[in-house]
Amino acid sequence: RKEVEQDPGPFNVPEGATVAFNCTYSNSASQSFFWYRQDCRKEPKLLMSVYSSGNEDGRFTAQLNRASQYISLLIRDSKLSDSATYLCVVPRGGSQGNLIFGKGTKLSVKP
């Protein structure tokens, strides 16, 4: 299994749709996980942190399945402004706090 693996997409969805992204990881010792959002030609920005089974923030829900080493991000009621690339991020392990970034899933929300 790759360290972090995501479906690259693109996911093309209409406004108002619900869309889910999946991510698998190989380091079973990881305790925390992150979803970042990256707009075209911009820096990645933290969207959500996931420490236990899941986290919810408005229209965004992140879920964690440790047994399957699987993380998901659900976006409800998609907006045009949600169009971006979503990066799944997993700690590499060790004390230095290094992170492993997935290659990202591209989302395009259409009117």
Added chain:
Amino acid sequence: DAGITQSPRHKVTETGTPVTLRCHQTENHRYMYWYRQDPGHGLRLIHYSYGVKDTDKGEVSDGYSVSRSKTEDFLLTLESATSSQTSVYFCAIRATSGGPGDTQYFGPGTRLTVL
């Protein structure tokens, strides 16, 4: 806003020339990182620093060196730029979250083109 700036924001240079990119932070974070981002590869760690004069290699460190003489500044140097180093370079800091994992915040990036 994590108070991170990068300079220059854009640079075009020729093969064989030295290039230095600067990352500056204003919040006294101990850990700083340099990444490159290329299509099909995602973000890859070049070097990181865990304090003044304390640095270590990442997964793609060949052809790059770094220096950190002050907490606020982390420099990335391409000693002799090659076309394969054309990329977008991001600097990041590690922020203590209070939870079981620390996340990172990124600067705006530097677009480097090596001709």
